[in-house]
Amino acid sequence: MGAQPKPAKEHKGAVPFDPHAFLTTVGVAKTITQCPKDYKIFSQGDPADAVFYIQEGRVKLKVKSKQWKEAVIAVLGPEEFLGESCLIGQKVSLATAMTLAPSTILRIEKAEMQRVLHEERAFADFFIPYVLTRNARIQEDLVDQLFNSSEQRLARTLLLLAHYGKEGEPETISSEINQETLAGMVGTTRSRVNFFMNKFKKLGFIDYNGGLRIHRSLLNIALREAPQHRG
Numbered sequence: 001m002g003a004q005p006k007p008a009k010e011h012k013g014a015v016p017f018d019p020h021a022f023l024t025t026v027g028v029a030k031t032i033t034q035c036p037k038d039y040k041i042f043s044q045g046d047p048a049d050a051v052f053y054i055q056e057g058r059v060k061l062k063v064k065s066k067q068w069k070e071a072v073i074a075v076l077g078p079e080e081f082l083g084e085s086c087l088i089g090q091k092v093s094l095a096t097a098m099t100l101a102p103s104t105i106l107r108i109e110k111a112e113m114q115r116v117l118h119e120e121r122a123f124a125d126f127f128i129p130y131v132l133t134r135n136a137r138i139q140e141d142l143v144d145q146l147f148n149s150s151e152q153r154l155a156r157t158l159l160l161l162a163h164y165g166k167e168g169e170p171e172t173i174s175s176e177i178n179q180e181t182l183a184g185m186v187g188t189t190r191s192r193v194n195f196f197m198n199k200f201k202k203l204g205f206i207d208y209n210g211g212l213r214i215h216r217s218l219l220n221i222a223l224r225e226a227p228q229h230r231g
Contacts, residue, residue, distance in 0.1 A: 019126040022116065023053050029112030033105050037176070041082065041097040041105055048086035048093050051113045054078055057103020058176060061095045062184065072184030073141075075100065075161065075177065084131060086110050087117075100176040150188040154196050155221035157185050158206065162214040172211035 026032050032055070035041065041052055044064060054076060061074040061082070073095060076082065082097050087110065099105075116123050144153055161177060162170035179197065183190045200206045205218040 017120040017122045019120075019123045022120075022123060023106060024055060026106075027112075029109035031107045033107065035099045035103045035105055037099055037101055039099045039103070041099070042093050044093055044096045046093045048083060048090045049110050051084050051086065051108045051110065052082040052097070053106040053108065054080050054082070055104040055106055057105070058100040058174070059097050059103060059105075060100050060181060060184075061097055063095045070184060071187060072181055075181070075185065081127075081130065081134075087113060100181070101174070145187060150186055150192055151196050151199075152222055152224060153186045154182065154188075154193060155200070155205075155218050157182060158200075158212075158214050159218055159222055164214065164216070164219075170214045170216065172213050174211055177212070 035057070041059065056078055058075060058077050059082060060072050061076070062070055062072045064070050083093065085094070117127060144156055148156070158173065159165075159170070161173050164170045179190050179193045183193045186193065197206070200218065200221070201208075203217075205215055205221065207213050207215075
């Protein structure tokens with residue numbers, strides 16, 4: 001058998017790399033911005049030269065077609081990243097990122113992000129699973145758009161926004177996620193969203209008590225077999 005590789009030596013007095021500390025402090029290639037509601041972090045077509053990390057708040061990603069049609073492709077919250085596609089050579093931003101609420105955003109220069117990923121295994125172990133999970137979510141969103149009715153898509157969107165499936169009870173969805181935003185995420189009209197929200201409320205799947213509360217019973221809609229005709 002060949003010689004076993006020796007474990008990397010730790011330098012005496014060296015402080016272990018802390019991903020959380022890296023993502024909450026400023027530096028030469030990192031800046032923190034306190035953003036008001038409706039603040040554009042970057043716009044579709046801007047140079048893709050940085051990765052952004054949401055420390056606090058909520059951000060929506062929206063795209064606009066050449067025919068000026070808009071769609072919301074994601075709503076992201078604390079401890080999530082934006083703009084990470086620049087790390088694989090994307091030159092321009094394919095979406096616009098706008099805050100839905102007052103937010104604290106960390107901007108990390110592309111070169112600094114690449115350096116840390118190469119040099120700090122603790123950060124790579126933190127970041128790579130996030131990217132893979134996000135990629136899986138995008139694939140699930142595509143399947144949802146292709147095969148499910150607008151009612152099912154709305155139910156799934158609400159469950160995801162409430163972080164259904166994570167530990168504990170589903171969270172309350174804050175008021176900044178309004179019906180117009182939901183319509184953009186689902187790919188339908190605001191009137192259809194309003195119709196289904198009223199239906200969900202009557203059936204006891206949701207209620208409004210200090211915010212929009214989602215009940216597990218909404219899964220009955222999200223997991224229902226798709227009808228022959230989409231809504």
